[in-house]
Ligand SMILES: Nc1ncnc2c1ncn2[C@@H]1O[C@H](COP(=O)(O)OP(=O)(O)O)[C@@H](O)[C@H]1O
């Protein structure tokens with residue numbers, strides 16, 4: 063039997079300057095749309111280390127390595143199976159991957175016909191050569207992850223950020239969540255991304271027993287049932303609250319892979335995630351903002367707020383490469399009487415074409431944010447409901463309920 067391991071350039075004996083080792087030294091600079099747990103199975107420790115190094119640069123790819131398949135962890139989304147010359151082992155591994163129904167990419171050079179045939183029979187997703195590995199693996203991973211994310215039915219994420227604290231991001235998150243849940247049967251979850259002063263539990267008037275920090279501690283174990291039951295829920299609107307100051311506790315270490323894994327699990331069990339990032343951008347919010355379908359930037363009708371919103375958007379676009387079409391302004395506490403800064407002035411100054419307004423209504427906002435009242439329970443809510451309603455109809459990715467007795471869309475929308 064031909065031992066192809068000897069044909070894999072470099073591996074243990076490679077000269078440092080060969081083309082393959084040079085290619086495998088470079089980290090791949092790509093970003094996946096969702097967090098993916100992957101397993102690299104490679105019998106050759108040297109090659110395994112080189113491949114891991116290349117894949118280290120892939121954003122949102124969590125990589126575990128094994129020299130043979132064990133399947134201790136069944137939460138694997140993708141297997142990267144490396145052919146190291148042992149035909150029998152690779153053939154059996156292909157069968158094992160198929161049995162577990164885990165999408166698999168076969169990696170190797172000079173793969174024998176028997177293995178190729180096995181790969182086709184068992185629906186291996188793709189075959190990637192080691193030369194040139196860096197050029198080939200990126201597009202293959204992105205295609206496969208896109209396919210997986212469609213099958214996983216991941217809920218879209220809508221992020222709400224303020225350039226400046228106190229702009230109304232939490233109030234708007236609450237209102238959007240309530241109106242979306244009222245007008246749709248979709249299961250909606252509010253995610254409190256303010257790890258310092260999480261306020262959504264107070265705004266929603268709930269007394270939580272379980273917090274984000276608890277969920278993060280056991281994220282690996284959470285299944286569909288526990289994800290649903292850990293939330294504070296009112297019909298189809300749920301919240302995963304943040305315990306104030308929990309980030310300062312030694313027992314709670316928020317880390318990005320766990321947070322991303324939790325977000326993936328939440329997204330697979332709900333139909334919409336609305337995330338409140340009222341502390342602005344930080345280390346933890348960036349990956350979630352990065353995968354958001356819609357990003358609302360809350361701004362108020364004054365120069366300081368506009369300047370801060372512009373700086374925030376410039377940073378997001380430069381750091382995350384976010385396209386301007388995904389960003390929408392919400393001009394909060396809008397008043398026609400403040401006529402020195404019109405909606406168009408604000409759009410032009412910030413450089414974003416899409417803007418919505420929410421009128422100023424202090425009594426209503428403080429009844430919601432301070433007393434935990436629902437928007438429907440507050441007198442004089444019509445204007446704010448109309449403002450929020452326009453955002454929901456124009457942009458929110460939900461299926462709106464069909465009303466039995468309504469004639470027009472807006473009467474259906476505004477009715478209780
Ligand atoms: N449209 C509005 N009209 C009047 N007051 C508002 C409005 N939106 C928010 N507020 C008030 O502004 C304050 C800050 O709102 P909040 O949602 O906590 O801001 P952020 O989360 O951006 O820090 C709260 O007291 C809230 O009641």
Ligand SMILES: [Mg+2]
Nearest residue numbers: 231232261340
């Ligand atoms: Mg807030």
